[in-house]
Amino acid sequence: MAHDTRREHWEGVYGSKLPNSVSWFQEKPRTSLDMIFATGIPKNSWVVDVGGGTSTLADHLWGQGYRNLTVLDLSSHALDHAKARLGHQAQEVEWVAGDVTLWEPPRTYTLWHDRAVFHFLTEETARRAYMEVLRRTLEPEGHVILATFALDGPEICSGLPVRRYDAEGLAAELGADFVLQDTTPESHVTPVGKTQKFVYCRFRRQ
């Protein structure tokens, strides 16, 4: 899908729906937080939430004392919602409106988090571009947390087709220099009560 079409899609979603009514809404992203805490990274480490949208992950990380946070998303509507919710703390978070596959980060990061973004990259060229950005962005012994729909999860998210994964599939996408540290399934319940199967994986770069 072309970059502009992708952006228009997501701007349309966040321009027409409340943050707590989108199917991926989580009051508290517990599995992500548990995996981030399990890395043991210092709280002044740089952390990026790729495709963070209106997720409350940044709010919770801020509340836990993490102070170098970046939220990147294609949709500036989504980032505006998230900033408004965070209030004055939003000034301390770095917000980047852009496409992860084209991102040129100004620094390296200790932790890369992505929930429900990589799975939209159905074209191999887009996945390759994503992985190139990730490799340029992540510190040598950095951590990657990827959450996608599981093999028995939905085939469509927000009206778009997705690729579904298990831990082996995500490990293959990342390559041999990323070692799987932990994986856990999650049954996410959407605001309308549907269950969606996710897989979460935590990797460390060697």
Ligand SMILES: C[S@@+](CC[C@H](N)C(=O)[O-])C[C@H]1O[C@@H](n2cnc3c(N)ncnc32)[C@H](O)[C@@H]1O
């Ligand atoms: C299903 S939502 C998940 C949002 C968030 N990670 C969460 O768990 O609540 C997918 C998000 O990825 C963003 N997105 C999709 N493709 C993207 C891309 N190529 N670069 C950056 N963000 C993207 C969308 O705008 C949307 O906010």
